[in-house]
Amino acid sequence: MKTKNSRSLENISTLRSKVSASAVGKLYHSIPISGQIISLGIVALIFSLGTNGQFLHISNIMTVLGLSAIPMILCLAVHQVIILGAMDLSLEGIVAITAVSAGLLLKNSVTANDVGLWIIPIVMLIGGLAGLVNGLLNTKLRMPSFISTLGMSWTLFGVAIMISKGSSIPLRDLRFQKVIISEFLGIPTVFILAILLGLVLYIMQNKTKLGKHMYAIGGNEILAKQAGVKVDRIKISIFGLTGMIYGLAGLLLVARLNSSAARYGNNLLFPAMTAVAVGGVSLSGGVGGALNAVIGTIIVVALNNGLVLMQINPYMQSAVNGIVLISAVALTIDRNKIGIIK
Amino acid sequence: MKKRGLLIIALAMLVLVTPLFAQGGKEAAASPTTLSIAIRTLTNPYQANYKVGADMLGELEGLPVVTLTCEGSSEKQLNDVRALVAKTNGNVVFMIDPNESPNVIPLARELDAAGVYWVSWWNKPEDVKVWDYKNWVSHISFDGISAGEFTAETLFKSFGYEGKIIALQGLLSNSIAQDRFVGLQNILKKHPKVQMVAFEAADWDRTIAYEKTRNMLVAHPDIKGIWAANDNMALGALEALRAVGRAGQVLVTGVDGTTEIYEAIKKGEAAATVYNDSTYQAGIGLAIALAAKNGELDVAKMPKDQRQFFAEATNVDINNVDEIMKGASSYDFENLFASFSRPMN
Numbered sequence: 001m002k003t004k005n006s007r008s009l010e011n012i013s014t015l016r017s018k019v020s021a022s023a024v025g026k027l028y029h030s031i032p033i034s035g036q037i038i039s040l041g042i043v044a045l046i047f048s049l050g051t052n053g054q055f056l057h058i059s060n061i062m063t064v065l066g067l068s069a070i071p072m073i074l075c076l077a078v079h080q081v082i083i084l085g086a087m088d089l090s091l092e093g094i095v096a097i098t099a100v101s102a103g104l105l106l107k108n109s110v111t112a113n114d115v116g117l118w119i120i121p122i123v124m125l126i127g128g129l130a131g132l133v134n135g136l137l138n139t140k141l142r143m144p145s146f147i148s149t150l151g152m153s154w155t156l157f158g159v160a161i162m163i164s165k166g167s168s169i170p171l172r173d174l175r176f177q178k179v180i181i182s183e184f185l186g187i188p189t190v191f192i193l194a195i196l197l198g199l200v201l202y203i204m205q206n207k208t209k210l211g212k213h214m215y216a217i218g219g220n221e222i223l224a225k226q227a228g229v230k231v232d233r234i235k236i237s238i239f240g241l242t243g244m245i246y247g248l249a250g251l252l253l254v255a256r257l258n259s260s261a262a263r264y265g266n267n268l269l270f271p272a273m274t275a276v277a278v279g280g281v282s283l284s285g286g287v288g289g290a291l292n293a294v295i296g297t298i299i300v301v302a303l304n305n306g307l308v309l310m311q312i313n314p315y316m317q318s319a320v321n322g323i324v325l326i327s328a329v330a331l332t333i334d335r336n337k338i339g340i341i342k
Numbered sequence: 343m344k345k346r347g348l349l350i351i352a353l354a355m356l357v358l359v360t361p362l363f364a365q366g367g368k369e370a371a372a373s374p375t376t377l378s379i380a381i382r383t384l385t386n387p388y389q390a391n392y393k394v395g396a397d398m399l400g401e402l403e404g405l406p407v408v409t410l411t412c413e414g415s416s417e418k419q420l421n422d423v424r425a426l427v428a429k430t431n432g433n434v435v436f437m438i439d440p441n442e443s444p445n446v447i448p449l450a451r452e453l454d455a456a457g458v459y460w461v462s463w464w465n466k467p468e469d470v471k472v473w474d475y476k477n478w479v480s481h482i483s484f485d486g487i488s489a490g491e492f493t494a495e496t497l498f499k500s501f502g503y504e505g506k507i508i509a510l511q512g513l514l515s516n517s518i519a520q521d522r523f524v525g526l527q528n529i530l531k532k533h534p535k536v537q538m539v540a541f542e543a544a545d546w547d548r549t550i551a552y553e554k555t556r557n558m559l560v561a562h563p564d565i566k567g568i569w570a571a572n573d574n575m576a577l578g579a580l581e582a583l584r585a586v587g588r589a590g591q592v593l594v595t596g597v598d599g600t601t602e603i604y605e606a607i608k609k610g611e612a613a614a615t616v617y618n619d620s621t622y623q624a625g626i627g628l629a630i631a632l633a634a635k636n637g638e639l640d641v642a643k644m645p646k647d648q649r650q651f652f653a654e655a656t657n658v659d660i661n662n663v664d665e666i667m668k669g670a671s672s673y674d675f676e677n678l679f680a681s682f683s684r685p686m687n
Contacts, residue, residue, distance in 0.1 A: 051561070060560045066585075067553055166386035168574075170602050181585040257548055257581050259602060264549055308557035314543040315514060 032288075036280055036295040039331045043299060043324075047306035055306055066188035068301035070252050072294060073194050074268055075275040076201055077245035079293040080238050082276055083205075085218045085285025086138060086145040091272060093153030094130045094243055095265030096160035098123040098250030103169035103260025106176070110169050123247035130156060131243020135236030160262035168261035176255035190252060195294070197245070202290040214238065218286030275300045277329050300325075375635060376434040377403075377628045380410040380423055382441060388598075388620050389439075395624030396437065399675055403632070408434075416445040423449060427456045435635050436460035437627030443467050450475045459634040459641070461627040472649040479634045479641055482627070485652035485683040486518045486597075489616040490525020490571070492657045493595035496614035497567045500593045503533045505566035508558050509541035510551050510579060512571040519546075522571045522597060539565065544575045551578030559586055568594045573603040573615055580611055599658055599666070607663045617656040617666060622673055622681075629675040639678075646685070653681035 031037070047055035054060060074091060081088040102123055107114040115122065130152065137148035171177075182189045205211040213234050216224040225231050254260040279296020281288030303324055307317050379396045383389050393409050400407035408426060412419035419441050426434060436458065440446045443465035450470075453460050454477045462481045466472075472481045497507065509526060512519030523541075530538055539562050544551035551570065559565070559582065568583070570576035576596030583589040590611050596603050599617025606612035633639040658666050674680060 054561065057560075063556055063560050067556055161385060166383070168600070168602060170605070177581075177584075253549065256585075257552060257578065258584075259548075259577065259581075261548075263547070267545070267547055267550060304553070305557045305560075308540075308542060308554060309561045311540055311561075314511065314541065317543075 033280065033291050033295050035331060036278070036292065036299065039278075040295065040299050040302065042331075043302055043306065047302070047310060050306070050310040055309055060305070060309070062183075062186065062188060064298070064302050064305050065191040067305065068297050069188065069190040069194040070249055070256070071268070071271050071275060071301060072191075072297040073197060073245060073249045073252065074272040075279070075293045075297045076194070076198055076290060077242045077249070078272050079276050079279070079281045079288065079290070080201070080214070080242050081145070082281055082283060083214050083218045083285060083288065084235055084238055085221060086235065086239075087283075088134065088145065088149045088239070088242055089269065090130065090134055090149040090152040090156065090243075091246055091269045092265045093156030093160070094127050094246040095250040095253065095268060096262040097130065097156040098127050098247040099254045099260045099264055100160040100164045100169070100262050101126055102251045102254045103164065103171065106171055106254075107173040108169050108171050108260075114173070116173070119251060120248075123251045124244040125247070127247025127250065128240050128244040131240040131246070132236060134243065135239030138239065139232040139235050157262060157265075160265075164260070164262050166262070168259050170259045171254065174258070176251070177258045180252060180255045190256075198290045198294045205289045210234065210237075215286055220286075271297075271300055274325055278325060373433070374405050375632065376406050376408055376426070376430050377632065378408040378410060378423075378426055378434055378436050379624050379628070380412065380419055380436060380438040382439060383411050383413055384409070388618070391620040392437075392439065392624040395621035395626075395673070396628060398621065398673065399625045399628050399632075402675065405632075412441050414441065416441040419445060420448055420452065424452060427453070427458055432456050432458055434458055435628060435631035437624050437631065438462045439623075440465045446470060446478075446481075450478050453477050459631045461631045463623050463627060466650075473646060476641060477634075479639065479644075480627075480630050480648060481650040481686070482623075482653050482681075483686065484616075484618050484655045486521025487525040487528070488652075488654055488683055489597045490522035490569075491529050492525075492616060493597060493614045494526045494529035494569055496657075496659050497569055497593060497595045498529065498533055498536050500613045501566040504535040506537050506539045506562060506564060507567040507569055508555070508562060508565050509538055510544045510554065510568065510570040510575045511541060512543070512546045512575070514543045516546075519571050526569050544570075544578070546572055546574055548574045548578035551575035552582045555579040555582035556585065559583075559588075565592060567592060567613070570594060570596045572596050573598040573600045576612060576615070577602055577606065580606060583611075599656070601667070604658070604663050604667050607658065607660055610660075614657070614659040617658050619656055619670075621670070625673055625675045626678065626681070630678050633678060647682070648679055650686040651679075652683045652686055654683040 044056060078088050078091060102119055104111050105113045105115045105122060106119055134145070134149050134152055137143045138145045180190050184192055205214065213224065213229045216227065216229050217231055217234060221231060250265065253264055257264060275293065275296035277283065278299050279288065279292035281292045303321065307320060312320055377396055377400050379392050381389050381392045384393065396407050396409065410419070410422040410426065412422065423436065436453070438449060438460055440449065440462055444467060446462055446466050447470060454475050457477060459477050459479050461479050464483050466481050472478050511523050530536060540558050542554040542558060544554050551574070555568065555578065568579045570579055573596035576594040579594050580589055583592050593611065593613040595612060595614045597616045599615050603612055603615045607615070630639070634641050656666065
């Protein structure tokens with residue numbers, strides 16, 4: 001009896017530990033971005049230790065959220081194309097052309113234009129058209145999106161330089177800047193805007209047929225086509241939507257600096273792409289979504305903020321950034337879901 | 343369809359090269375010396391003002407002016423210079439802003455062989471010496487150290503030489519960025535009560551400067567000034583200050599002399615900048631080369647300090663910003679080495 005009892009107890013305890021382990025595992029796997037949350041936690045822990053808690057001070061958190069808004073919008077744009085298994089490198093070109101257009105059409109010190117709030121649909125239209133061209137080049141001319149969008153980026157950047165004559169255009173309409181630096185219940189308005197956009201895209205990805213089809217294309221384009229998914233039409237519309245969102249980001253960038261120039265869009269592609277990768281959106285397509293883009297951007301921006309707060313020597317920052325990014329991606333990617341590593 | 347395409351390309355190329363012929367076509371061998379500037383582009387205001395300076399000297403001396411733009415191609419710059427030397431039979435002088443610093447070596451060889459005098463601005467590999475070539479009269483660069491010193495001094499003065507500052511550097515690998523930062527550090531040593539609590543590299547970029555400044559302001563909310571290595575970054579920092587409601591209380595400084603920073607100086611949001619006047623650069627560069635060509639300067643006997651040197655740019659603060667914004671009505675192109683600041687070794 002005794003031996004039997006102890007044995008059964010043993011059984012139960014091992015059973016219990018198995019149950020609890022799988023419960024944690026279940027929880028871990030039920031949240032699609034648990035890996036990212038852990039790595040954000042690690043980043044936060046290291047930096048709060050390194051800055052005596054300053055990193056987690058509310059004013060710094062709000063600064064990080066405010067600064068993450070524009071990269072987040074860009075990341076939310078580009079990750080859509082990446083879900084399709086395609087690539088979009090036209091970000092800097094489209095931002096340049098929409099930023100310069102916004103500069104020249106809003107009340108400014110170079111031209112006599114003043115379109116006021118109409119600028120919002122205008123930049124989205126310009127960005128959307130550029131995105132449509134990206135989509136058409138990819139689907140109708142069968143060009144690899146990596147090259148066609150890179151070509152578009154250069155072309156649009158060149159046009160932006162031409163129409164702005166290579167110089168910056170100071171704005172005279174202060175309303176946009178006021179909105180962008182304002183706060184709502186202590187939270188930067190522009191961050192709320194980015195989150196709302198993320199929410200819309202999240203619903204689109206998870207609750208609509210379009211979303212399902214996007215993932216089907218990203219998973220296996222040929223199979224999707226055979227199953228009756230209108231691949232070309234969906235690709236063109238996603239490229240277009242992505243372009244529209246770039247346009248919006250271009251306007252926000254101009255509003256923030258209260259000035260516009262073609263080169264303000266430079267240096268934005270890299271953070272957006274790292275945010276995509278760190279967030280866990282698979283570059284081979286079909287995996288990840290808006291949530292990943294949001295958390296990925298926050299990690300990248302928090303990282304840059306922390307390096308400044310800890311006063312890591314600027315000569316070292318680039319290297320530290322690279323190492324931390326590689327570790328973050330290593331920690332966050334779900335290797336079960338990714339079939340092919342490109 | 344294909345033929346038409348080729349035709350269009352041929353036509354386009356013809357249109358592109360036509361001005362080159364048109365500008366210098368009439369001059370024969372005995373005609374006046376051509377003044378030529380070889381620059382990057384005419385699409386940005388800084389480079390475009392080179393042409394203004396060249397035209398100014400051309401009018402003063404009654405000589406024809408030819409502008410060569412390379413649009414970012416070192417190869418094109420060399421070929422254009424070569425073509426103009428051939429067309430004018432060597433009766434030409436150049437002011438060249440080399441597209442990339444290594445480009446001065448083939449240029450120097452080519453122009454030495456043709457006996458054509460020239461002056462270069464900004465870019466030159468350190469180990470290439472002007473005095474090793476007989477027709478390369480001078481190489482001039484604006485002095486980054488004195489620019490950094492002037493803006494730092496003016497910034498510190500704005501808060502009474504006591505308090506904390508932060509700084510934004512340009513591309514770290516860039517020698518002009520390093521020079522301007524040395525200037526800042528020289529002035530920091532002079533005023534021990536001013537403390538630089540943080541510095542970041544913002545790669546000359548306004549967006550990066552905005553983000554770095556926002557982050558630095560969290561760690562150091564009590565700063566009294568922001569020193570930036572160029573106007574673009576200074577303006578990014580200014581908008582970051584505006585976002586936290588401190589524009590005008592904390593002043594910024596830059597270097598370059600853009601209209602936007604002038605307006606900020608007038609509004610009391612920026613303290614100073616340094617204006618690199620490309621109109622003067624082109625005019626004085628051509629004047630020096632022309633003096634050598636006319637025998638007024640004996641290149642072989644010129645002191646080394648005149649062969650390669652740093653020039654002082656125009657310091658701008660609240661006292662002279664209005665005057666600078668109006669633009670200089672005339673330049674002194676006769677006093678050839680008036681802008682000398684320090685020798686370049």
